[in-house]
Amino acid sequence: MSRFGLPDGIQACLFDLDGVLTRTASVHRAAWRDVFDPLLVSAGQPPFTDEDYARFVDGKPRRDGVRDFLAARGITPAEGSPGDSPDADTVSGIASRKNVLLLKRLEEHGVQVFPGSVAYLRVVHGSGIPTAVVTSSANGAEVIRAAGIEHLIDQRVDGVVADREGLSGKPAPDTFLEAARRLGVEPAEAAVFEDARAGVAAGRAGGFGLVVGVDRGGQADALRESGADVVVDDLSQLLDSS
Template identity: 55%
Template sequence: MNKGMDAPSGTGPGPSGVDGLGPGIRACLFDLDGVLTRTASLHATAWKQTFDTFLRSYDAEHHLEYKPFDKEHDYEEYVDGKPREDGVRDFLASRDIHLPEGTENDPSGMNSVHAVGAAKQDAFLTLLNEHGPQVFEGSVRFVRAAKSEGRLCAVVTSSANCAAVLQAAGIDGLFDTTVDGNDVTSQHLKGKPAPDSYLAAAKALNVEPSAAAVFEDALAGVESGRAGGFGVVVGVDRLGDGQGERLSRHGATVVVKDLAELLTAEAAG
């Protein structure tokens, strides 16, 4: 967990800038990939490369018809927003494939859950180096407006690459604390859709969950916000095609296509 500064006690939001959260919301907790940065597509591509390589080999060995990983349905349903190894387990279980767990030291490969996870990490880092992280400008404007009102801001992500992505995107200085995949492992937190990581961020900021808003683009993420009893759960619909309805069904209390929709006209301009 990276805590950038001490959380001020009793600080409330100011009078302008952010709409739709309510005056009792003192903290904003943001998912990273797909909410703040355009890295969700890189993760989806890395998962597809990894799983397709695995499935070609596995299906050929077991005389099965090869069915590739679907970057939209399979990504959203089984891996988006979850810790890496949970994503491996859940997707492979959907194909009735069960690998040994292995260990965190397993090299990139296909013979264990951790080895497949390591292969995905290698693929993601290659893509990140090639393309770099791009931010959603509306989200950055929203974070700046929220902080100008005295609201605390945190990043809560299942990714172990949080610090590197924030730094590369030039937005690491905007946040009071982060809870990432490394913290999930070291603190033995349950991954999303469990609320543990968001609750850990609220605790680090000395804010009750009811006084915090969660911002998520993943179904597992809005589920974790609902399970944690957070005051507002904002679903960010980056996909269209019914994604907004799915986010609502899974726990979002507000759905927007971009966080700029939650800014006042003055702040948005």
């Protein structure tokens, strides 16, 4: 390892957003719980758990999260279409409902950052290493703006960009590969920072030079099993190791 805990040859850093840079993974999880629990009650099933979130939803595009979690409980709603009302019990309607609840929670609580991550981002960016945010969230631009970290990010590949460009979401590597392409580096020259199992798997599948798992609580083994090269609790640990 050389500078910033990065192996020699790493020339760009690709950061997930929710749960890596901003404390918003828990806000997403709470909004998902708000939307899934009433459906589960109607189906006579136990409530949505943190493990359900980590296994089936975390890191994935919104509609994939709806489909994958409900399928795991044997529930297969109709797809519907992207314009479906938030009241509809289709995949698209449930996804819209989750977004309404997420935006309400974000408005009420604001967006907090992880200070260690912002310190790391600032040092890396300040040293001339290009940076990107790669998030499945269609709210990526707003969350970055609310966090006040726009000036530290050179490229953003979020859920809106992925939809527009027809990129498959995590755990497919496509959004990370697009970010590397935009920064002008090969995957082997880029490091991926992820807190979600699906995101770590995407980094591994893309052949990136380093996949850093960020464990925000009890996920270290699962992140390693998904393909993380190293696991840290906080990105500031990588500054200490330099």
